[in-house]
Amino acid sequence: MLKEKIIKELNDFKNKNCFRVLKTIDNTSVNLSSNDYMGLGTDSCLIQNFYNSAKNLPLTSSSSRLISGTYPLIEKLENKLELIYKKSGLLFNSGFDCNCCVIETFCNSDTLVISDKLNHASIHDGIIHSGATLLRYRHLDLDHLRSILVKNLEKYDTILVISETIYSMDGDCVDLKALIDLKKEFNFLLMIDEAHSFAVHSFGICHEMDSVEHVDFLTIPLGKGGASTGSYLICDQLYKDYIVNRGRKFIYTTALPPINTAWNLFILEHMNTFYNRKLKLKKLTELSHSLIEKYNMKTLSTTHIISIIIGNNSKLDKIIDHLNSKKYFVYGVKEPTVPKGTSRIRLGLSPNISENDIINFFEELNYAINNIF
Numbered sequence: 001m002l003k004e005k006i007i008k009e010l011n012d013f014k015n016k017n018c019f020r021v022l023k024t025i026d027n028t029s030v031n032l033s034s035n036d037y038m039g040l041g042t043d044s045c046l047i048q049n050f051y052n053s054a055k056n057l058p059l060t061s062s063s064s065r066l067i068s069g070t071y072p073l074i075e076k077l078e079n080k081l082e083l084i085y086k087k088s089g090l091l092f093n094s095g096f097d098c099n100c101c102v103i104e105t106f107c108n109s110d111t112l113v114i115s116d117k118l119n120h121a122s123i124h125d126g127i128i129h130s131g132a133t134l135l136r137y138r139h140l141d142l143d144h145l146r147s148i149l150v151k152n153l154e155k156y157d158t159i160l161v162i163s164e165t166i167y168s169m170d171g172d173c174v175d176l177k178a179l180i181d182l183k184k185e186f187n188f189l190l191m192i193d194e195a196h197s198f199a200v201h202s203f204g205i206c207h208e209m210d211s212v213e214h215v216d217f218l219t220i221p222l223g224k225g226g227a228s229t230g231s232y233l234i235c236d237q238l239y240k241d242y243i244v245n246r247g248r249k250f251i252y253t254t255a256l257p258p259i260n261t262a263w264n265l266f267i268l269e270h271m272n273t274f275y276n277r278k279l280k281l282k283k284l285t286e287l288s289h290s291l292i293e294k295y296n297m298k299t300l301s302t303t304h305i306i307s308i309i310i311g312n313n314s315k316l317d318k319i320i321d322h323l324n325s326k327k328y329f330v331y332g333v334k335e336p337t338v339p340k341g342t343s344r345i346r347l348g349l350s351p352n353i354s355e356n357d358i359i360n361f362f363e364e365l366n367y368a369i370n371n372i373f
């Protein structure tokens, strides 16, 4: 019975052109779909420097944090976070765990969570597991958020509002200042996820805007610009103590291996030396946006993550196959993840890409959009 149900569901995906398969990236292609936005994860010189300073570090912690998994390097890293963000820092094993854990630990059936409609699955799952009431506001629409707040303010003891800074799907960005102004007006708890802005904006947009004090739970997953694994939670010491005592996804799991913690610390310590990469990424971003305008393509992006709207899944698949055959590795976002008729190609820029690659890619993409149906 179970297998029959699964086969039917997967066949349905195939019929709708949204069956997913795992693809191995061909190293000879230009990777335009990487989340290594700063190119740190592939910089052999940087990596060699790191290994020179981190000889013989264990590849496992062999323990959870409350047993013997809080080894000195983790303590050093969390102290460094405290120095940078002027709040307590806690290292999680992944962004997914970090987001889920914060929401599950601090929210319950008495809480109202108001979440941007396009927030990441880890945020959504955390809310569902917490048992809180969930209301979603239209993506980045702070007027809609305000109207939800006005209607519900008196009904709940605790309201948590959750947003990301830069959004992964379209590369659009929250108006953080306006969101913090709303927080000051309505006095809700605020959670911000900086997965796609960390490193690109040094220690993140909240830090850059000197706004960390206004964010109750700042989560920083490290698998994108951070070129690593794990996630930071930046919060008050009281919340940190509570997670250490009650946060199931923090307590009941093996701590990150020392080698990863050392790399995370290394990146934090070297963050201020990445200026040239930031500059190159900015130039590539500007170049890409000017080519999008030149070729009359459609995007919602204002950042280094650029989605270009193509149309239906079938056209998207054919265009991606064409681009792959021209040695451009790109990733498609299909219906039903995005609304009907807006399947898109998602680019993640990085300083590893040359200006010529960008120019040639957009020329090829323009050809494909106009000639492949």
Ligand SMILES: Cc1ncc(COP(=O)(O)O)c(C=O)c1O
Residues within 6 Å of the ligand: 093, 094, 095, 096, 097, 099, 120, 122, 164, 168, 193, 195, 196, 221, 222, 223, 229, 230, 231
């Ligand atoms: C916005 C956002 N938050 C959290 C995560 C999860 O982080 P991790 O990959 O470390 O589990 C991701 C993607 O992976 C993400 O895009």
